[in-house]
Amino acid sequence: MSSMILNGDTSGAITVTVPAVAGTNTATLPAATGTVMVSGNMPAFSAYANTNQSIGASTFTKLQINSTATTGFDTNSNYSISNYRFTPTVAGYYQINGAVGYTANPGTYGIATIYKNNSEFLRGTQGSNTNCIVSGIIYFNGSTDYVELWAYASNASTASGVSYLTYFNGSMIRAA
Amino acid sequence: MTLYEKIKSLYPSLENNDFVTVITLQNDSNGAGDYIKAWNHPTLVKPTQEQLDAIK
Numbered sequence: 001m002s003s004m005i006l007n008g009d010t011s012g013a014i015t016v017t018v019p020a021v022a023g024t025n026t027a028t029l030p031a032a033t034g035t036v037m038v039s040g041n042m043p044a045f046s047a048y049a050n051t052n053q054s055i056g057a058s059t060f061t062k063l064q065i066n067s068t069a070t071t072g073f074d075t076n077s078n079y080s081i082s083n084y085r086f087t088p089t090v091a092g093y094y095q096i097n098g099a100v101g102y103t104a105n106p107g108t109y110g111i112a113t114i115y116k117n118n119s120e121f122l123r124g125t126q127g128s129n130t131n132c133i134v135s136g137i138i139y140f141n142g143s144t145d146y147v148e149l150w151a152y153a154s155n156a157s158t159a160s161g162v163s164y165l166t167y168f169n170g171s172m173i174r175a176a
Numbered sequence: 177m178t179l180y181e182k183i184k185s186l187y188p189s190l191e192n193n194d195f196v197t198v199i200t201l202q203n204d205s206n207g208a209g210d211y212i213k214a215w216n217h218p219t220l221v222k223p224t225q226e227q228l229d230a231i232k
Contacts, residue, residue, distance in 0.1 A: 053205075058180045058195040060213070062205040084205070108192040126196065154192045156178075 035175045043076035043088045044171035048163035052103070057156040060113070060120070063100060063149045065168045072163075084148055086168070091142030091176035097135045098124070098149040101165025105130060107154030114138070115148045131165065137173065179210035182231045187220050 004016045029036075050067045065084050068074040078088045088094060100112045105128055112132040114122040124134025138147060149168040151159050160166050177185075179201055184190060194217065195201065202213035215222035 056178055056180065056201075056203060056210060058192070059178075059201040059203050059210050061203040064205055109196050111196065120200075152196065154195070 037172070037175050039075075041090050041175075042172040043078050043090055043094075044169075045074045045076075045079040045086055046072040046169040047074070047079050047081065047084075047086075047167065048072055049159065049161045049166040050163065051161040053159045053161070053166075055102075055106075055151050055153045055157045055159055057107075058152070058154055060111075060150050060152050062115070063098075063151050063159060063166065063168070065149055065166070067163075070163070072169075084168075085146045086148075086170060087144075087146040088140045088172065089142055090172060091140060092172050093137055093139050093174040093176075094170050095135070095173050096122075096138050096147055096168075096170035097133070098168045099131065099133045099166060100149070100151040101160040101162060102130045102132075102153060103158040103160050105155075106132075106152075106157045109152060109154045110157070111152035113150050113152065115150050117145060118148075120150070121147070139176075142176070177231060179212070179228070182228050183223060185231055186223050186227060190217075190220070 002018045006014045047065045047068045049065050053064050055061045062084060066081050068079055068081060079086045096114055098112050098114060102110055108128055109126055110129050110132045111126050112124045112134040113120055114134055116138060122134055122136040125132050198216045200214040201210055203210045
């Protein structure tokens with residue numbers, strides 16, 4: 001395996017390694033200024049609720065998405081299972097998705113919505129469905145910006161604690 | 177009685193749509209309970225805490 005080491009001006013180094021595999025391949029860098037993204041600086045998470053949660057009638061309620069274990073993951077330790085929020089430490093644009101599954105019809109309006117920095121930011125489907133989803137691309141500054149998944153139901157309802165019904169996930173898609 | 181129920185008893189004319197457009201009730205799931213996050217109703221005045229407390 002051949003390698004090329006680029007030393008930083010003051011410290012650190014990057015090693016570019018060619019795998020010991022037959023054949024000639026070409027990696028072309030774009031004619032543009034930016035940061036090369038690799039898996040190590042592209043946070044991704046997948047969390048889910050593992051307990052039922054009561055949702056008061058006509059009240060936007062933060063969902064207690066409290067687990068990244070088993071079917072979930074949190075590659076950069078950016079999701080808090082105590083505050084139920086994703087605060088990525090790498091600035092950039094992220095695809096964020098969420099869903100709430102109600103155990104019964106939520107009434108006229110069942111809603112899943114993403115809050116950014118404690119304000120509603122991206123509202124998803126809005127109707128009398130037991131499964132409500134929200135999805136979008138959100139910019140994060142890599143330090144203070146965070147998102148949470150919130151739920152709404154016209155009638156007092158219960159958000160399911162089943163991992164494939166009530167979940168919150170996302171991944172970086174482009175650096176800042 | 178919940179905050180929503182108190183507001184509905186004060187203003188029975190409010191409809192479901194009002195609570196997803198001009199009035200926002202919120203619960204931060206931190207044990208502090210429900211509160212009025214935003215009140216932008218064009219004709220009905222935001223109830224005072226005294227009015228809400230008086231409803232049992």
